[in-house]
Amino acid sequence: MASISDVPASEEDITGSGLGPAVESLLAGWAERVAVPVEVWASPTRDVPDDAARLAYRILVDALHRVEGAQEISVAMTTGRTLRLTVSCGGLAAERGADADAVAAANHLRARVKAMRGIYSTGSAAGDDMTITLELPLP
Numbered sequence: 001m002a003s004i005s006d007v008p009a010s011e012e013d014i015t016g017s018g019l020g021p022a023v024e025s026l027l028a029g030w031a032e033r034v035a036v037p038v039e040v041w042a043s044p045t046r047d048v049p050d051d052a053a054r055l056a057y058r059i060l061v062d063a064l065h066r067v068e069g070a071q072e073i074s075v076a077m078t079t080g081r082t083l084r085l086t087v088s089c090g091g092l093a094a095e096r097g098a099d100a101d102a103v104a105a106a107n108h109l110r111a112r113v114k115a116m117r118g119i120y121s122t123g124s125a126a127g128d129d130m131t132i133t134l135e136l137p138l139p
Contacts, residue, residue: 011054011057011058011061012054014053014054014057015050015053016047016048016049016050016052016053017047018053019044019047019048019053019057019077019079020043020044020045022057023043023044023057023060023075023077024043026057026060026061026064027040027075030064031073034068036070036071036072036073037072038073038074038075039072039073039074039075040074040075040076041074041075042076042078043077044056044077044079044083045078046079046080048079048083048138049138049139051116052083052116052136052138053083055109055113055116055118055134055136056077056134056136059085059109059113059132060075060077060085060087062106062109063085063087063132064087066122066130066132067087067089067092067130067132070089070090070092070130071089071090071091071092072089072090072091073087073088074086074087074088074089075087075088079138080138081137081138082135082136082137082138083135083136083138084133084134084135084136085132085133085134085135086131086132086134087131087132087133088129088130088131088132089130089131090128090129091128092128092129092130113136117136117137118134118135118136118137119135120135121133
């Protein structure tokens with residue numbers, strides 16, 4: 001299985017005007033490498049502040065890492081009054097324990113989202129489904 005560390009762009013390379021193409025490239029490359037169907041419902045259509053774009057991209061990368069091993073994944077990222085990201089998966093293999101580095105990274109992301117007055121949540125249903133959501137207010 002490919003590592004999410006093989007993503008085509010780093011968070012620092014992401015700009016508010018380039019978020020849509022970066023997300024599309026990430027999803028296409030990742031889906032091909034891990035051979036998991038990824039259904040993209042929506043991708044960003046307007047420019048957003050660079051810090052919001054970088055955070056959303058980082059959370060998408062983290063979400064893909066969390067759902068590795070799923071049988072199917074759907075992603076939607078929209079921009080309007082808010083930047084919204086939803087990553088859902090089905091058929092996720094048995095839940096993996098989080099190591100200390102993963103927990104620390106998740107806490108760091110939550111703190112960054114909170115600092116931008118946003119909402120970040122993860123949830124599981126029926127043991128093999130997971131949904132990860134992000135909502136950031138935009139100017």
